[in-house]
Amino acid sequence: MKNIILYSLALLGFFSNNLLWSAEKPPNIVLIFADDLGYADLGCFGSTTIRTPNIDSLARDGIKLTNFHVPQAVCSASRTALLSGCYPNRVGILGALGPNSKNGIKDTENLLPEHLKKLGYSTAIFGKWHLGDSAQHSPLRHGFDTYFGLPYSNDMWPNHPTAKNFPPLPLRQDDKVLELNPDQSKLTGWYTDRGVKFIEANKDKPFFLYMPHSMPHVPIYASEKFKGKSNQGLYGDVIEEIDASVGTILETLKKHSLDKNTLVIFTSDNGPWLSYGHHAGSKGMLREGKGTEFEGGVRVPFVARWPGKIPAATTSNEPTMTIDLLPTLVGYAGGVVKAEPKIDGKNISAIIEAKPNAKSPQEAYYFYWGDALHAVTSGKWKLHFPHPYLHIIVGGSDGKPGKGETRKIELSLFDLDADITESKNVADQNPDVVKKLQILGDKIREELGDSLTGKKGSKLR
DSSP states (O other), rough: OOOHHHHHHHHHHHHHHHHHHHHHHEEEEEEEESSOOTOSSGGGGGGGOOOOHHHHHHHHSSEEESEEEEESSHHHHHHHHHHHHTTTTTTOOOOOOOOOOOOOOOTTSSHHHHHHTTTTTTTEEEEEEOOOGGGOOOOOTTOOOOEEESSTTTTTTTTTTOOOOOOOOOEEETTTEEEEEEGGGGHHHHHHHHHHHHHHHTTOEEEEEEEOOOOOOOSSOOOOOTTTSSSSSSHHHHHHHHHHHHHHHHHHHHHHHOOGGGGEEEESSOOOOOOGGGSSOHHHSSSTTTSSSSSSHBBBOOEEEOTTTOOOOOOOOEEEGGGGGGHHHHHHHHHHOOOSOOOOOOOOHHHTTTTOOOSSSSSOOEEEEEEEEEEEEEEEEEESSSSSEEEEEEEEEETBOOOOEEEEEOEEEETTOOOOOOOOOTTTTOOHHHHHHHHHHHHHHHHHBBTTTTBBSSSOO
């Protein structure tokens, strides 16, 4: 009898340990990153003309972050923040890198896929890279096992409507060029097909699938299956095809019983490129768009789904930013980000999991245009420092840009909870808030610099 009891206890311990291991198995991570998506382009963020049932399902089954931002409203800088966890100024990437750029992400930076790869993850990128197009800056040298897509923006090719000096646009598989000036109507489908195959090939171990879509950055293209099917012209067709891509990925996860242990995130690199008129998205009630540090440029939709971890149909308006995803996702994978080299992001898992009373771990967020500090937010407050910005007067049509003019905003304070449109300057009524945010601005200038005030940063890498 004693031996039977001991044996039973041993079996109980064995199954308990294995159940515990199973429960703690790190999640798969799917990060889908649209390009120039408008804040109000999704059904779950207010669109009534574009159908996005699959992306909407992420919000229905998970969480919607309505106060999620990028630090710069332009391609390379935004992607740098996402993958490095740093303000792009800190690591030396500003704006949008062009073909044959000598600049790119440095080997000394530890990107998100590098962290995850060290934790046993398989990693893949299918889409737009834009952190340098040389061999030195290849995704394969920065943590990705495989890569398929474009090295930079899809308008950087000979067919650009206003700039004719771009070389042929390369479509790459790993470090090989498959073809030049590819049929862009097939890009979304190609990325999706490779995403499915990657999931199926890695279904028995943790994986990180990064899908930075080339669309809806102009020029926009939809495949024959989706062309003319939406209620908002070609732009709507493009978004609905991206939504269908999300649906295919979700179906693949479910088919292989992976959906319950996979964190799926959908967001965008910045707001809509308003200069392109009906080929651009909707900013909703937000002010301005891509290329500015107003909310229309830097506030982007964010939805995340992880059954059993993220409560269904939840919403948070806590301030968050792409820089926070790296420490959060590394934490979910069972890792810890070292103190050096410093990153700017902080773990926001409590917010993503809709924990009671979860608050942003950041005292403030900073918004640069190039090397110029334009704004700082803390809680509900946003302070714009005096700066010029491009305002679109007339949007273009059929893939051609419209007309804009340079305007200037003076020192202005906005209460984003009461005035998301950034239209009512309340600086005079809140001098203490202005002073606090100015002190925070001075603090970040010491580290990252500011060309508007002639300040050189001391913590630039």
